Amino acid sequence: xxxxxxxxxxxxxxxxxxxxxxLLRDGRPADLAVxxxxxxxxxxxxxxxxxxxxxxxxxxxxxxxEDGFLGEEGASTxxxxxxxxxxxxxxxxxxxxxxLPTWAVSIAAEQDGETVAGxxxxxxxxxxxxxxxxxxxxxTGAWEGExxxxxxxxxxxxxxxxxxxxxxxxxxxxxxxxxARRIIPLLRxxxxxGSAAVDLCDVAAGRLDGYYERGLHPWxxxxxxxxxxxxxxxxxxxxxxxxxxxxxxxxxxxxxxxLQQLLEDFGAWHD
Numbered sequence: 001x002x003x004x005x006x007x008x009x010x011x012x013x014x015x016x017x018x019x020x021x022x023l024l025r026d027g028r029p030a031d032l033a034v035x036x037x038x039x040x041x042x043x044x045x046x047x048x049x050x051x052x053x054x055x056x057x058x059x060x061x062x063x064x065x066e067d068g069f070l071g072e073e074g075a076s077t078x079x080x081x082x083x084x085x086x087x088x089x090x091x092x093x094x095x096x097x098x099x100l101p102t103w104a105v106s107i108a109a110e111q112d113g114e115t116v117a118g119x120x121x122x123x124x125x126x127x128x129x130x131x132x133x134x135x136x137x138x139x140t141g142a143w144e145g146e147x148x149x150x151x152x153x154x155x156x157x158x159x160x161x162x163x164x165x166x167x168x169x170x171x172x173x174x175x176x177x178x179x180a181r182r183i184i185p186l187l188r189x190x191x192x193x194g195s196a197a198v199d200l201c202d203v204a205a206g207r208l209d210g211y212y213e214r215g216l217h218p219w220x221x222x223x224x225x226x227x228x229x230x231x232x233x234x235x236x237x238x239x240x241x242x243x244x245x246x247x248x249x250x251x252x253x254x255x256x257x258x259l260q261q262l263l264e265d266f267g268a269w270h271d
Contacts, residue, residue, distance in 0.1 A: 017107045092104060151252045204228045210250065
């Protein structure tokens with residue numbers, strides 16, 4: 001049975017993600033400008049990115065003023081309730097800038113450091129994903145009603161379709177490209193979608209057998225990690241560790257361990 005508090009947090013996460021997704025989809029100006037830069041000139045923060053985070057934090061703070069926040073665009077407050085919201089208002093910024101559809105709003109709620117609810121909305125796909133701890137993972141989309149998500153049956157590693165992502169810093173990206181070059185011959189194929197949140201949800205939905213990336217922040221993965229796990233996937237970082245900046249891996253149960261070990265052997269966790 002779902003904890004009533006967790007159910008409340010999930011509904012608020014879903015509402016905030018939906019409203020932010022509508023803002024981003026419908027309010028994108030034709031002359032979208034760059035408001036600032038992140039780690040390099042390629043990694044941009046857009047005006048809409050900042051506006052979406054403001055919408056999310058304002059809505060949540062009105063409903064739950066004692067909660068804390070950790071957001072990509074600067075929202076960071078401790079709170080006093082034991083609940084912290086981990087927010088990526090626009091995951092896949094470069095895709096959004098270029099008019100590509102793979103971008104999303106990602107919102108997770110943590111209780112005492114553990115993710116208990118998460119929502120990811122991908123407006124240009126017309127899809128929304130959500131999960132509450134112990135309650136499975138679900139999605140709405142072009143199909144009728146809500147669909148429970150289940151990751152794919154595990155294939156042999158050499159028949160696995162795996163997605164990854166690359167850092168915006170050139171030297172780091174070069175190393176990641178070398179890891180990808182070495183791993184591609186050992187898989188069915190590799191994809192690069194451009195949104196960690198969407199990739200994690202695609203593992204949950206059975207569209208990918210696995211996903212890995214180095215350099216993810218908590219807001220990149222918090223909601224998607226819960227959704228993937230609730231759909232039956234296994235997630236982690238380096239062997240014996242949780243997903244982190246060093247490495248995030250999510251895959252069907254039979255693919256996870258051999259994929260994780262390959263990434264360890266190939267040094268995917270360092271620059």
